[in-house]
Amino acid sequence: MTADARQAAEQVARDSYGRLLAFLAARTRDVAGAEDALAEAFASALKSWPETGVPANPDAWLLTVARRRQTDTIRRRQTRVAGEEHIQLMSEEIEAASASPDVIPDRRLALMFACAHPDVEAGMRAPLILQTILGMTAVDIAAAFLIPPATMGQRLVRAKARIRDNGIPFAIPEREDLAARLDAVLEAIYAAYAKGWTELGDTSADRMADEAIWLGRLVVSLLPEEPEAKGMLALMLYAEARREARRDPTGAYVPLESQDITLWDEPQILAAESLLHHANAAGPTGRYQIEAAIQSAHIARCVSGKNNWQSVVALYDVLLALTQSPVVTLNRAAALAETLGPKAALASLDSIADDKRMADYQPYWAARGHLAARAGRKEDAHEALTLAIGLSTDDAVRHYLMAQRVRLQDG
Amino acid sequence: MRYMMIIHHDADALAKAPQQELWADYAAFNQALAKAGAGFSSGLRLHEAKGATVVRSKAGKTEVLDGPYADTREQLAGYYFIDVPTLEQAVEWANRCPSAKYGAVEIRPIVEQTAS
Structure with a gap:
């Protein structure tokens, strides 16, 4: 089997699993019970399909076996009339579903x-x-x-x-x-x-x-009508498109502004752009769309070389008003450093400096160190970078920060 | 929840580690611990386990032996304390410890004394 075919097969299996489980669990609300029933159905498929061949409609086959399992279990547990009615309903549903398997409700x-x-x-x-x-x-x-x-x-x-x-x-x-x-x-x-x-x-x-x-x-x-779902998918694709470029050949961490844009995955970026465009058709309505728009702006800047930090800051302003999140304040500061300079960016962090959640938040100290270094505050930069190094869990990031700290002494 | 984070070093792996970088990492890590607030503290680093002495008292008879208590490749090397709400955060603090790369960090919740 080629890699593509195998992937396609896995895709189908994956698609079926969630679909069948959702259908089995919907009425009983017993997710664990439905999982057990489905697992047994898959197990008996593994046993009988090699002998009898794969049924024309594997989903319907699995569903029938799993549902039988499930009704057996319920029957054992509750013998009251109400239970019987329940089982009756379930059996009718399953018969309808396996009779026209293409319409197993999703x-x-x-x-x-x-x-x-x-x-x-x-x-x-x-x-x-x-x-x-x-x-x-x-x-x-x-x-x-x-x-x-x-x-x-x-x-x-x-x-x-x-x-x-x-x-x-x-x-x-x-x-x-x-x-x-x-x-x-x-x-x-x-x-x-x-x-x-x-x-x-x-x-x-x-x-x-x-x-x-x-x-x-x-x-x-x-x-398909929900803009935020598209916004979130776009956001993930923007990030995914840059995955390869985040490391250089030696495995070292590469920040966005220094990334080799030829390593970016163009089809993924185009897919993200298209999703974002559709999501924003009626104006951006949620945080994921705005975050995706920020990523889109970063990519446009790196590709065109045209400074657009002003619009990035404006997008962060909207996002901050929407979420009130200290993480947004932090990311906004990095953009602010490009428009108003590192001192203004550092000052904008004062509002979250006492936030307890920042005390052991590595990106906060990395950003502070970076901004202080650019503002020429060597001592502050050294302390913040040291904390960021101590809070890092990733070697590549740790080494990147150490190099930054060394440059502090040289420059 | 307060946790004692117990460091077990693999002596061979540690000997091969870039020493200067390791202790620079440790300086940064201890600074991060100190900054994280009350309930966090860098603990103490212990001498090598082969210098240990083990004492047992059985039925009034005292037994003194050389060497570490457990005969394992990874030996108790030090400890530190953290105070975090979830196990996830404790795992993150274990991951940040430079020693995690040269052995293991054991996470042990501390039994809190209830006021009587």
């Missing part, structure tokens, strides 16, 4: 909304989506999130119990709630992407970035 979006429900612990939303929609194992998720596998496993089990016990609905929220709830879904997917972005050169994290982009595409395809 409930993945509803499942994602359940996983990113406010009742689910915020930190577990991304892992839950990765497991239920993509079928990723707790071990793989744990590796990307740097959590012991057993701990991740326990947390996933707890989160699923919560969905079942709290009766969290498997539904796409009504119009008025949609924006806020969608935000949680997008945030979870973006968190998964960020895991794959910040850890340079880590293979489990690289894979996580691919999975997050796949999920982003899925959300865009299921909610």
